[in-house]
Amino acid sequence: MDRDQVAAILSEIGTLLELQGESPFRCNAYHNGARVISQLEEDLGSVVREGRLSSLPGIGETLRETITTLVNTGHLPFYDDLKAKVPAGLVQMLRIPGLGPKKVKALHEQLGIDTLEKLQVACDSGQVAKLRGFGGKTQDNILQGLKSLSEMGNRVRLDQAVLVAHGLVEGLRGLPGVKRLEVCGSIRRRRETIKDIDILVSSDDPIPIMEVFVKLPGVIQVTGQGSTKSSVVVQKIMPSGRSLTMNADLRIVSDAQYPFALHYFTGSKEHGIAMRLRAQKYGLKLNEYELAGDAKSVACKDEADIFRGLGLDYIPPELREDTGEMEDAEKHTLPKLIEYRDIRGVFHNHTTYSDGGNTLQEMAEAAQAMGLSYLGIGDHSQSLTIANGLTPERVQAQLKEIDALNKKMKGFRIFKGTECDILADGSMDFDDDLLSKFDYVVASVHSYFKMSREEMTERIVRAVRHPRVTMLGHATGRLLLQRDGYQVDLEAVLKAAAETGTMIEINADPHRLDLDWVHCKRARAMGVMLVINPDAHSTGGLANYFFGVDVARRGWLEKQNVFNTLEADAVAKEFARRKAL
DNA sequence: GCCGTTTTCGGCCCGACTGTTTTCAGTCG
Numbered sequence: 213m214d215r216d217q218v219a220a221i222l223s224e225i226g227t228l229l230e231l232q233g234e235s236p237f238r239c240n241a242y243h244n245g246a247r248v249i250s251q252l253e254e255d256l257g258s259v260v261r262e263g264r265l266s267s268l269p270g271i272g273e274t275l276r277e278t279i280t281t282l283v284n285t286g287h288l289p290f291y292d293d294l295k296a297k298v299p300a301g302l303v304q305m306l307r308i309p310g311l312g313p314k315k316v317k318a319l320h321e322q323l324g325i326d327t328l329e330k331l332q333v334a335c336d337s338g339q340v341a342k343l344r345g346f347g348g349k350t351q352d353n354i355l356q357g358l359k360s361l362s363e364m365g366n367r368v369r370l371d372q373a374v375l376v377a378h379g380l381v382e383g384l385r386g387l388p389g390v391k392r393l394e395v396c397g398s399i400r401r402r403r404e405t406i407k408d409i410d411i412l413v414s415s416d417d418p419i420p421i422m423e424v425f426v427k428l429p430g431v432i433q434v435t436g437q438g439s440t441k442s443s444v445v446v447q448k449i450m451p452s453g454r455s456l457t458m459n460a461d462l463r464i465v466s467d468a469q470y471p472f473a474l475h476y477f478t479g480s481k482e483h484g485i486a487m488r489l490r491a492q493k494y495g496l497k498l499n500e501y502e503l504a505g506d507a508k509s510v511a512c513k514d515e516a517d518i519f520r521g522l523g524l525d526y527i528p529p530e531l532r533e534d535t536g537e538m539e540d541a542e543k544h545t546l547p548k549l550i551e552y553r554d555i556r557g558v559f560h561n562h563t564t565y566s567d568g569g570n571t572l573q574e575m576a577e578a579a580q581a582m583g584l585s586y587l588g589i590g591d592h593s594q595s596l597t598i599a600n601g602l603t604p605e606r607v608q609a610q611l612k613e614i615d616a617l618n619k620k621m622k623g624f625r626i627f628k629g630t631e632c633d634i635l636a637d638g639s640m641d642f643d644d645d646l647l648s649k650f651d652y653v654v655a656s657v658h659s660y661f662k663m664s665r666e667e668m669t670e671r672i673v674r675a676v677r678h679p680r681v682t683m684l685g686h687a688t689g690r691l692l693l694q695r696d697g698y699q700v701d702l703e704a705v706l707k708a709a710a711e712t713g714t715m716i717e718i719n720a721d722p723h724r725l726d727l728d729w730v731h732c733k734r735a736r737a738m739g740v741m742l743v744i745n746p747d748a749h750s751t752g753g754l755a756n757y758f759f760g761v762d763v764a765r766r767g768w769l770e771k772q773n774v775f776n777t778l779e780a781d782a783v784a785k786e787f788a789r790r791k792a793l
Numbered sequence: 794g795c796c797g798t799t800t801t802c803g804g805c806c807c808g809a810c811t812g813t814t815t816t817c818a819g820t821c822g
Contacts, residue, residue, distance in 0.1 A: 313820095314818080487806095
């Protein structure tokens with residue numbers, strides 16, 4: 213059983229225990245354990261085999277045994293018993309806003325409700341309102357929740373959430389009385405998927421701003437309205453034509469409180485808890501309004517002052533996941549994170565030669581207009597007929613066109629590349645002779661996704677070890693919220709990359725963001741060079757690389773860990789060096 | 794269930810809002 217499966221079971225055990233009315237601290241220990249395992253940078257199997265589980269924070273004796281059993285045998289009697297005792301419908305009921313473990317337990321014990329269907333019936337007949345601790349309002353809210361459960365997906369992609377948040381921010385910025393304004397939460401931390409939107413404003417006169425907020429275009433429901441916090445449901449039509457429904461909160465505090473609120477609402481929850489614990493050790497209390505002790509309070513004009521007040525270097529939002537950033541901030545060893553402006557050019561882009569929407573020249577001119585100094589082409593190879601993959605003859609034509617454009621364009625360079633398929637046996641879709649005509653080769657899996665983990669790992673490692681392969685494309689093939697990646701031992705892939713010097717792509721298409729940030733961190737530790745590739749299929753897609761930089765920052769990467777921070781001449785020199793090997 | 798510069802037991806982050814209450818429990822982030 214792998215990392216994600218183990219984490220999912222630990223988290224489910226925590227939830228099932230909550231539904232049984234267990235101590236919240238015991239339940240939380242399982243949730244915390246799940247988080248620690250899901251953010252593990254190494255291969256879980258190795259950690260278990262080498263007896264290093266107990267050294268992980270939050271993993272004690274019980275969780276060590278639990279995880280070991282799951283990894284070794286694939287199941288756990290304790291978990292099976294728990295599942296048999298707690299009806300699955302109760303877990304479903306928790307997804308309804310306003311229903312937590314206590315209320316679900318009461319509904320189950322007093323009315324025998326153990327499915328969403330029975331809950332609907334009980335609400336329709338008015339039984340729920342009669343329960344102690346419930347009432348008409350609660351019953352209405354449950355009915356509303358049941359209705360929205362079907363139409364509102366849980367999480368959305370970062371790029372979608374950014375669009376929705378932008379619309380709300382535009383409606384608030386510049387209002388009278390608005391001093392500072394920022395989107396916080398997981399959008400500010402640049403997580404790859406987002407649950408809801410948190411906006412923070414500082415003002416001396418919050419009520420009128422709240423009034424505007426709950427009436428902004430797209431707001432279809434107001435679920436709470438107070439002087440410091442209001443919540444709405446907002447709907448927006450996306451460029452794809454599909455509509456998206458999300459929750460959005462607005463918090464308004466005084467300008468003096470703003471830095472504390474900004475830190476608090478940026479999260480993550482785990483980072484916030486760690487910070488408040490640290491404050492306690494300083495004899496201080498940290499909340500969304502102040503950093504203060506009995507006698508004194510620490511004046512902070514911005515977030516950096518808060519960290520400084522607790523003896524820490526400034527921690528960028530992307531690192532606030534409680535995965536070691538506090539320790540490094542204390543020792544002054546935090547990485548100097550890569551920035552958007554460090555990117556000098558992009559590889560792995562498609563044109564009308566394969567399945568892109570713009571011509572070679574259009575793509576190059578768009579990249580130059582964005583301020584980049586080079587563009588790498590990586591159209592599909594011959595096997596991928598569905599994406600109009602290039603035959604060797606058409607490759608020759610494209611290479612010729614690149615030569616012509618390179619003569620024509622001033623201060624800009626196009627690098628010749630291919631996104632060459634990794635065939636089922638790990639060999640490449642073009643022969644070595646043709647591959648050596650390119651400046652660089654991106655090797656990607658586009659077929660036989662259902663292979664066993666062992667076969668897939670062997671297949672990809674063979675490609676990584678191929679002397680003409682420069683970089684590995686989308687390492688797991690995942691599509692966020694749509695499709696899990698193929699089964700592959702990334703630790704083995706990274707190890708091969710570290711040995712051969714083959715780069716690993718951070719595919720910056722916001723549908724993919726693959727390699728993920730957790731493995732970026734691991735790759736950096738192993739000395740693997742990463743490369744941020746937009747995988748653009750049109751001129752608009754070139755800007756994807758910003759999302760790739762977000763992932764890189766979450767993965768603790770510095771400028772020197774990312775290949776395309778190099779200038780064009782240095783890139784050309786490196787490609788030439790590799791071809792001569 | 795975890796954990797330790799108030800340590801091996803007794804704590805465990807903290808406040809807003811809602812709806813049900815008549816002083817507070819539950820939920821959420």
